[in-house]
Amino acid sequence: QKEVEQDPGPLSVPEGAIVSLNCTYSNSAFQYFMWYRQYSRKGPELLMYTYSSGNKEDGRFTAQVDKSSKYISLFIRDSQPSDSATYLCAVSRQLTFGSGTQLTVLP
Amino acid sequence: GAGVSQSPSNKVTEKGKDVELRCDPISGHTALYWYRQSLGQGLEFLIYFQGNSAPDKSGLPSDRFSAERTGGSVSTLTIQRTQQEDSAVYLCASSLGDPSNQPQHFGDGTRLSIL
Numbered sequence: 389q390k391e392v393e394q395d396p397g398p399l400s401v402p403e404g405a406i407v408s409l410n411c412t413y414s415n416s417a418f419q420y421f422m423w424y425r426q427y428s429r430k431g432p433e434l435l436m437y438t439y440s441s442g443n444k445e446d447g448r449f450t451a452q453v454d455k456s457s458k459y460i461s462l463f464i465r466d467s468q469p470s471d472s473a474t475y476l477c478a479v480s481r482q483l484t485f486g487s488g489t490q491l492t493v494l495p
Numbered sequence: 496g497a498g499v500s501q502s503p504s505n506k507v508t509e510k511g512k513d514v515e516l517r518c519d520p521i522s523g524h525t526a527l528y529w530y531r532q533s534l535g536q537g538l539e540f541l542i543y544f545q546g547n548s549a550p551d552k553s554g555l556p557s558d559r560f561s562a563e564r565t566g567g568s569v570s571t572l573t574i575q576r577t578q579q580e581d582s583a584v585y586l587c588a589s590s591l592g593d594p595s596n597q598p599q600h601f602g603d604g605t606r607l608s609i610l
Contacts, residue, residue, distance in 0.1 A: 483588075
């Protein structure tokens with residue numbers, strides 16, 4: 389079993405839609421959770437990072453962690469074509485990454 | 496300010512050759528990571544440097560891979576006797592301190608193609 393599982397998509401949504409991206413992880417000791425956005429031929433860019441359970445909001449982005457079910461989510465409100473990218477979740481120290489979800493927001 | 500810089504951005508070489516990939520981290524960042532990203536895959540941890548401590552080499556896939564970090568700044572990842580399965584994007588990241596509580600900043604990677 390991989391330490392972090394992420395649905396690879398691809399996911400296509402219309403502009404303005406609410407997007408939900410999700411990951412599950414296996415090690416209950418993980419306490420630090422991150423979401424990265426990666427545009428084509430670019431390095432990953434940190435979007436959000438959170439400690440432990442709860443929600444963290446930044447503009448149109450909300451990161452949510454549920455430690456009881458080992459489930460992390462990223463919500464994007466009012467999605468824009470510029471949000472089209474691959475989104476990677478990551479956990480703790482060596483940044484164990486999910487395989488990424490490719491998102492396309494259609495104008 | 497300047498971000499993480501990696502060179503070359505692209506490298507094409509023949510099977511069996513050695514390659515060196517360079518990473519210039521953000522000034523003042525004590526932690527430096529190397530990752531590998533294959534097509535359609537997530538990032539695979541390779542090696543981690545933190546200050547003057549011995550590096551964590553637990554992710555290196557074989558003894559053909561090695562890395563060094565000189566003077567606590569620039570790092571070089573070396574792949575000897577390259578194989579076709581080494582083709583991937585090699586990403587470097589740095590952080591201000593312990594990456595468990597400091598975000599990592601990535602370069603744009605070196606795209607390595609082994610013919």
